[in-house]
Amino acid sequence: MGDMTTEGASISAGIDLSQFYQVFFEEAGENLDNMEQLLLNVNVEAADDEELNAIFRCAHSIKGGAATFGFGDVAELTHQMETLLDKLRRHELQPNAAMVDVLLQSGDALRAQLGRHQGSGGDVIDTTDLLVNIKRFVEGGGAPAATPAPQAAAAPAAAKPAPAPAAAAASATKPGTRLLEMQVGPLTDLSLADNLVELFKEITDLGTIEPLDAGQSSDGMRRFKVLTSSTDNDLLDLFTFHVAREQVKLTPLGPGFGFYDGAPGAPPAEAPSADPGYGFFDEAPGMPAGAAAPAAEAAPVAADAAIVPTRPATPAKAESKPAAMDQTTLRVSIEKVDQLINLVGELVITQAMLAQNSRDVDPALYQQLTSGLADLERNTRDLQESVMSIRMIPMATVFNRFPRMLRDLAAKLGKKVELVTQGEATELDKSLVEKITDPLTHLVRNSCDHGIEMPADRLARGKPEQGTITLVASHQGGSIVIEVRDDGRGLNREKLIKKAREKGIDAPDTMTDAECWSLIFAPGFSTADVVTDVSGRGVGMDVVKKNITSLGGTVEIDSAEGYGMKVSVRLPLTLAIMDGMSVGVGDECYILPLSSVVESFQVQSNTIKTVAGSGRVVEVRDEYMPVIELERVFDVPRFDFEHVSSIMVVVEAEGGRVALLVDELLGQQQVVVKNLEANYRKVNDVSGATIMGDGRVALILDVGSLVRRSRH
Amino acid sequence: MHSILAVDDSASMRQMVAFTLKNAGFNVVEAVDGQDAWEKSGQRDFDLVLTDQNMPRMDGISLTKKLRENPKFKSTPILILTTESSDSMKQAGRAAGATGWLVKPFDPAKLIEVIGKVIR
Numbered sequence: 142m143g144d145m146t147t148e149g150a151s152i153s154a155g156i157d158l159s160q161f162y163q164v165f166f167e168e169a170g171e172n173l174d175n176m177e178q179l180l181l182n183v184n185v186e187a188a189d190d191e192e193l194n195a196i197f198r199c200a201h202s203i204k205g206g207a208a209t210f211g212f213g214d215v216a217e218l219t220h221q222m223e224t225l226l227d228k229l230r231r232h233e234l235q236p237n238a239a240m241v242d243v244l245l246q247s248g249d250a251l252r253a254q255l256g257r258h259q260g261s262g263g264d265v266i267d268t269t270d271l272l273v274n275i276k277r278f279v280e281g282g283g284a285p286a287a288t289p290a291p292q293a294a295a296a297p298a299a300a301k302p303a304p305a306p307a308a309a310a311a312s313a314t315k316p317g318t319r320l321l322e323m324q325v326g327p328l329t330d331l332s333l334a335d336n337l338v339e340l341f342k343e344i345t346d347l348g349t350i351e352p353l354d355a356g357q358s359s360d361g362m363r364r365f366k367v368l369t370s371s372t373d374n375d376l377l378d379l380f381t382f383h384v385a386r387e388q389v390k391l392t393p394l395g396p397g398f399g400f401y402d403g404a405p406g407a408p409p410a411e412a413p414s415a416d417p418g419y420g421f422f423d424e425a426p427g428m429p430a431g432a433a434a435p436a437a438e439a440a441p442v443a444a445d446a447a448i449v450p451t452r453p454a455t456p457a458k459a460e461s462k463p464a465a466m467d468q469t470t471l472r473v474s475i476e477k478v479d480q481l482i483n484l485v486g487e488l489v490i491t492q493a494m495l496a497q498n499s500r501d502v503d504p505a506l507y508q509q510l511t512s513g514l515a516d517l518e519r520n521t522r523d524l525q526e527s528v529m530s531i532r533m534i535p536m537a538t539v540f541n542r543f544p545r546m547l548r549d550l551a552a553k554l555g556k557k558v559e560l561v562t563q564g565e566a567t568e569l570d571k572s573l574v575e576k577i578t579d580p581l582t583h584l585v586r587n588s589c590d591h592g593i594e595m596p597a598d599r600l601a602r603g604k605p606e607q608g609t610i611t612l613v614a615s616h617q618g619g620s621i622v623i624e625v626r627d628d629g630r631g632l633n634r635e636k637l638i639k640k641a642r643e644k645g646i647d648a649p650d651t652m653t654d655a656e657c658w659s660l661i662f663a664p665g666f667s668t669a670d671v672v673t674d675v676s677g678r679g680v681g682m683d684v685v686k687k688n689i690t691s692l693g694g695t696v697e698i699d700s701a702e703g704y705g706m707k708v709s710v711r712l713p714l715t716l717a718i719m720d721g722m723s724v725g726v727g728d729e730c731y732i733l734p735l736s737s738v739v740e741s742f743q744v745q746s747n748t749i750k751t752v753a754g755s756g757r758v759v760e761v762r763d764e765y766m767p768v769i770e771l772e773r774v775f776d777v778p779r780f781d782f783e784h785v786s787s788i789m790v791v792v793e794a795e796g797g798r799v800a801l802l803v804d805e806l807l808g809q810q811q812v813v814v815k816n817l818e819a820n821y822r823k824v825n826d827v828s829g830a831t832i833m834g835d836g837r838v839a840l841i842l843d844v845g846s847l848v849r850r851s852r853h
Numbered sequence: 854m855h856s857i858l859a860v861d862d863s864a865s866m867r868q869m870v871a872f873t874l875k876n877a878g879f880n881v882v883e884a885v886d887g888q889d890a891w892e893k894s895g896q897r898d899f900d901l902v903l904t905d906q907n908m909p910r911m912d913g914i915s916l917t918k919k920l921r922e923n924p925k926f927k928s929t930p931i932l933i934l935t936t937e938s939s940d941s942m943k944q945a946g947r948a949a950g951a952t953g954w955l956v957k958p959f960d961p962a963k964l965i966e967v968i969g970k971v972i973r
Contacts, residue, residue, distance in 0.1 A: 156873055156961040165865035201907055205936055206865045208958035398967045400953035401946070405928040419967050421953035422946060
């Protein structure tokens with residue numbers, strides 16, 4: 142048997158229950174998310190019945206699965222939560238903020254417990270305090286069915302009714318509490334076992350015990366029915382004072398089911414020795430032939446239905462969605478999707494090669510071939526789009542974590558903050574969603590900690606007491622833009638410049654505002670006067686910027702002192718495919734991310750000027766920008782010494798612009814990005830590579846790095 | 854082969870039940886809640902209905918009542934899976950016309966045992 146409260150027997154009837162664990166974990170995770178969302182939205186003064194029911198159902202559902210699959214700790218905690226939630230939804234207790242807090246904390250504990258069961262390691266989660274707290278709420282409401290002995294509630298025992306005779310005890314069979322058959326013996330003196338019965342009377346939280354054999358025994362064995370929340374080991378340890386460990390045998394008791402006599406389909410009556418945990422209703426429909434006259438009894442049963450008060454089904458709107466989702470979604474491992482994407486990438490390249498090789502085919506002679514190739518091109522493109530969309534998930538998955546975080550954070554800082562989110566449905570590649578979560582979290586924390594003022598300060602400034610942080614996601618061209626806005630104190634230009642100079646950063650007074658704001662991205666730069674527990678721990682905006690840049694994204698800051706700040710993060714929709722512009726330099730071909738290309742033009746040699754010490758610049762509409770000759774950057778071999786590159790492509794990144802000098806513009810196309818580092822090694826100024834239609838490898842330029850190069 | 858309609862809003866429980874029953878040689882149709890089960894019950898016959906109690910849209914008790922109103926399911930065994938084995942639940946089950954109840958958590962062996970009592 143082992144320690145059944147932590148890991149149940151996972152094999153029963155030849156079925157390995159562990160095969161369902163993953164589904165259970167995912168489902169429990171969804172339920173926890175859902176519960177948290179509902180808890181955050183619940184209005185404690187006027188809680189909606191439907192909401193309370195939905196929250197209850199989340200806990201209930203987790204409990205059911207946890208108990209079935211043998212995660213006793215999870216079942217125990219959810220059971221307590223459920224008890225509290227049940228009282229709330231029945232209006233036996235009035236919800237309050239403290240209850241919501243403890244339920245949210247319980248949700249966190251459950252996540253940790255589930256994480257542990259999934260093998261993420263860590264210590265056993267101590268939920269004693271939570272259980273005691275929840276219990277206090279359950280009892281504090283003066284509910285009629287208060288659980289006994291609150292003073293002895295130190296041990297995390299599940300709520301139990303007072304020790305009771307068979308029927309009542311069995312009806313309290315709940316996860317966390319288990320119904321066991323205990324065999325003691327063989328004993329020379331059968332009364333020895335009575336000591337064990339005494340034990341249960343002395344120790345309030347141990348549970349209940351009752352003899353199964355009416356104290357009679359023919360084989361020197363005593364049998365008891367035990368209802369307990371303690372583990373087998375704990376029980377055995379206790380019993381050793383009276384009976385040798387080997388003489389006690391614990392097995393799960395009770396069928397846990399029942400039939401109603403005479404119910405349709407119910408089997409012939411059995412002697413209900415101990416409540417089996419299942420049952421059949423007497424004279425209910427479905428009883429088998431053995432039962433008495435089932436058909437004739439169906440009518441009275443129906444009449445009963447009108448009398449017995451059943452809780453009406455409360456359709457929960459919020460819940461109908463997950464159920465519907467369940468029917469129409471399919472869980473697939475991410476590896477399978479990635480493999481699919483990879484294969485499609487290869488297909489796109491093959492298709493491009495075919496298209497290129499067949500350019501010279503005479504359409505008049507090979508009409509079927511060329512129309513087939515045209516179809517192939519269209520289908521490949523559609524296929525690629527469909528496959529890429531598999532990986533797209535809505536930003537809501539990121540945004541949803543912030544209400545809870547802000548709530549805790551604001552409470553800790555003594556601030557009042559409201560979170561507004563817009564564009565949650567905006568979709569983004571899953572891998573990007575995962576990677577953007579941390580930087581966004583940091584930005585939101587920053588806004589709350591440094592941006593939003595204390596309520597009193599806000600009032601003094603004529604602002605509403607409650608600050609607002611707004612998260613907005615939207616698609617703009619081939620990018621997604623995520624904005625984190627707050628209506629806090631904003632950035633102070635003088636303070637920033639002063640600080641920068643202290644840090645030895647070059648900060649002239651002539652800096653533009655944008656340049657000034659971007660000072661906060663400098664390593665080790667923190668404007669917080671006090672280093673708080675929340676932010677300003679050295680891991681600052683520089684890391685945020687680095688992370689976003691490494692995803693091919695950009696960050697921009699806008700601020701007005703006293704009115705707030707806006708951080709805009711711009712990211713590509715996916716890392717796997719990119720719209721590129723191919724440019725030729727000598728015999729080489731390079732790809733520029735189309736999103737970074739501003740314009741291109743034919744350059745007159747007289748507009749390029751050399752500035753002493755800082756290289757060459759080009760004048761474009763009265764503005765000078767640095768010129769970078771790709772030929773020199775990559776040491777492109779050239780045999781035509783007369784040649785003068787004459788095309789400028791202006792690219793933009795990290796708030797700066799440079800003009801790249803190239804030989805020719807080859808075209809625009811979607812390219813499948815291959816990681817160069819994984820396949821070769823890191824190359825400066827190159828972010829990846831791709832395979833062109835003609836089978837050649839072209840390097841994708843890292844525009845950000847080129848812009849940085851121009852600054853030095 | 855006997856057909857069983859297995860109703861549960863929890864995917865993991867549903868999978869476990871369905872797998873167990875299929876393994877035991879039953880034909881299983883799954884439904885995600887009472888409403889879904891009610892719709893599926895209209896499409897074909899079942900030898901047994903196994904339903905969770907607490908579900909969104911339509912709970913197990915309401916489903917049982919609705920099924921009993923249909924002559925097709927007048928004497929079909931209906932078992933309610935529940936974590937609440939309180940007397941009030943049992944009364945509600947009886948009043949709705951259920952055949953019996955099975956307390957969660959149960960393991961596959963128990964499920965087969967109980968079903969074996971009503972389907973032969």
